[in-house]
Amino acid sequence: MIDIKKILIISRFTLMEILKSKILYNILFLGLGLVVITFVAHQFTYGAPQRVAIDFGLGALSLSSIAIAIFFGANLLKKEIESRTIYMIISRPVSRVEFILGKLLGLIGVLTMNISILASLSLLVYFISGGNFDSLIGWQIFFIFLEAIVVLLVITLLSLLTNQVLSILFTIFLYISGYAIHEVSSLSFVLNRVWLQKAINLYDFVLPGFYRFNLKDHILYESNIGGANLAATLSYSFVYSLALLLIIAYLFKRKSLD
Amino acid sequence: MLKFNNITKVFDTDIFTKSFTALEKVSFEVEKNTVVGFLGANGAGKTSSLKIAMEFIPPSKGEVEYIGLGSTRKEIFSKVGYLPERPYFYPSLTGREFCLYVGSLCDVPSKILKEVILKWAPKFRIDFALDRQIRNYSKGMLQRLGFLSTIIHDPELIILDEPLSGVDPLGRKELKDIIVEIHQQGKTVFFSSHIISDVEDICEKVIFLKEGKLHYEGKVDMIINKNLKPFSTIRYMRNDQVESIEVKDSEKQATIKELIEHNVNIISVNQHKPTLEEIFYKTKNDDRY
Numbered sequence A: 001m002i003d004i005k006k007i008l009i010i011s012r013f014t015l016m017e018i019l020k021s022k023i024l025y026n027i028l029f030l031g032l033g034l035v036v037i038t039f040v041a042h043q044f045t046y047g048a049p050q051r052v053a054i055d056f057g058l059g060a061l062s063l064s065s066i067a068i069a070i071f072f073g074a075n076l077l078k079k080e081i082e083s084r085t086i087y088m089i090i091s092r093p094v095s096r097v098e099f100i101l102g103k104l105l106g107l108i109g110v111l112t113m114n115i116s117i118l119a120s121l122s123l124l125v126y127f128i129s130g131g132n133f134d135s136l137i138g139w140q141i142f143f144i145f146l147e148a149i150v151v152l153l154v155i156t157l158l159s160l161l162t163n164q165v166l167s168i169l170f171t172i173f174l175y176i177s178g179y180a181i182h183e184v185s186s187l188s189f190v191l192n193r194v195w196l197q198k199a200i201n202l203y204d205f206v207l208p209g210f211y212r213f214n215l216k217d218h219i220l221y222e223s224n225i226g227g228a229n230l231a232a233t234l235s236y237s238f239v240y241s242l243a244l245l246l247i248i249a250y251l252f253k254r255k256s257l258d
Numbered sequence B: 001m002l003k004f005n006n007i008t009k010v011f012d013t014d015i016f017t018k019s020f021t022a023l024e025k026v027s028f029e030v031e032k033n034t035v036v037g038f039l040g041a042n043g044a045g046k047t048s049s050l051k052i053a054m055e056f057i058p059p060s061k062g063e064v065e066y067i068g069l070g071s072t073r074k075e076i077f078s079k080v081g082y083l084p085e086r087p088y089f090y091p092s093l094t095g096r097e098f099c100l101y102v103g104s105l106c107d108v109p110s111k112i113l114k115e116v117i118l119k120w121a122p123k124f125r126i127d128f129a130l131d132r133q134i135r136n137y138s139k140g141m142l143q144r145l146g147f148l149s150t151i152i153h154d155p156e157l158i159i160l161d162e163p164l165s166g167v168d169p170l171g172r173k174e175l176k177d178i179i180v181e182i183h184q185q186g187k188t189v190f191f192s193s194h195i196i197s198d199v200e201d202i203c204e205k206v207i208f209l210k211e212g213k214l215h216y217e218g219k220v221d222m223i224i225n226k227n228l229k230p231f232s233t234i235r236y237m238r239n240d241q242v243e244s245i246e247v248k249d250s251e252k253q254a255t256i257k258e259l260i261e262h263n264v265n266i267i268s269v270n271q272h273k274p275t276l277e278e279i280f281y282k283t284k285n286d287d288r289y
Helices: A004-020 A022-043 A049-076 A078-082 A085-090 A096-128 A135-161 A164-185 A194-206 A216-220 A227-254 B046-053 B073-077 B095-105 B110-120 B139-150 B169-184 B196-202 B220-226 B249-261 B276-280
Strands: B002-011 B020-030 B035-039 B061-066 B080-083 B157-161 B188-193 B205-210 B213-219 B231-238 B241-248 B265-271
Touching: A004 A096, A004 B095, A022 A049, A022 A096, A049 A078, A049 A096, A049 A135, A049 A164, A049 A216, A078 A085, A085 A096, A085 B095, A096 A135, A096 A227, A135 A164, A135 A216, A135 A227, A164 A194, B002 B046, B020 B046, B020 B061, B020 B205, B035 B046, B035 B169, B035 B196, B046 B157, B046 B188, B080 B139, B095 B110, B095 B139, B139 B157, B139 B169, B169 B188, B169 B196, B188 B196, B196 B276, B205 B220, B213 B220, B220 B276, B231 B249, B241 B249, B249 B265
Parallel strands: B020 B213, B035 B188, B035 B205, B080 B157, B157 B188
Antiparallel strands: B002 B020, B002 B061, B205 B213, B231 B241, B231 B265
């Protein structure tokens, strides 16, 4: 039986620990720097400065969220095990599943704070430069959040299977290929080969398809995206995250902490 | 209260290196309301045993039983306090935050936690540093904070892995006094150490591991009495000078009588009592204790 209270306690102190560390501020400053660049870039743009503002803003938001997910995700369990701080926690009446859920929730809290701050700044620049309200921007911000959660879960899983450096490299590789796979699947070279299509479909089924979270083209070119597509992305992120969580919990429960 | 039943632990490394047996058929029991010392040289298997007891690593064979502490893991572990060897903490948290963290995980209300901290922190001489970030703590302070966080939920069984390492002599004395005080409150303390004199000072029972095997389990007094040597030292005063002689027990009475007849002032007569260290390490080639 999972105790929600224990998960919340662990997440609260994980959040507190990360917020007190100076590393997070470096990433936040990087994000803020990108927002400033956005502001400067839109000032020099002729035609549609608000498009540049939102493109840069969402890019900064996505980049900093992924950086936080990768950097802290790689350390989330590895550091606990290597520094043996985990012994001080799981020697209490706390299950390993509660521990990992609490740690992940704490880091999701950090992502929420990062996205809230940077999204507010990006939107401010966007509205100042004459942008109009578009609900898709809200969806895109939410999808960046969901994408960062998937990245966080992917790197947490990989960190249980391999070392820190490799888990970072594999996650970056999966992130890039998770976007590229969509482009590749529409190439005529692929369309003319059934086996290649099947291989790409299998990749898309098993490995994370990050392209699904990208609505920027629809926002920039003001094209419409159906509610069904948004619901499909929501369902995808939910099911994929749940599957990753179950695998992480299974592996972590059986991990020897020596 | 804690029972090891035929625990074997084999560490498999990789296909190119031979597997390593850390523990072999180890069985012992820690009885309720006792202070039990867990002895053995470095690499004897003490820490592996404690990690198995805390379910950090699984045993290859055998099982660990907690008697009278509950039926589920959560029930049992809410009554167990564990301090790992060289405890590590979250460096950005303060000592107080860490205590509140681990205490709340044991379902202790924050009001009671604050009272416990108020009561025990001065005894551990850590009260002055509780609001500092842990990254600024010295080695001894970390050990004291670890000790405080171990007993913060008033556990029935306290398991300590090398609790006195990294602490100065005065600190060792203080921590040993605290272990005795905790025991007097009806708690069971099981602690590992490779420093035998620490165990001898405060333990009633000792469990001795050697190369992953159990070599002795029993009362400290019993093993010392069993290893008493048939010699006594007689100290006496002659010509304003203290002198001593070592005599066989069979000759003790006659020697004392002779000294008295010569008007010698006898100060003390002590039977030679070996220390645990002498018994365990100086006779290391002899497995008969």
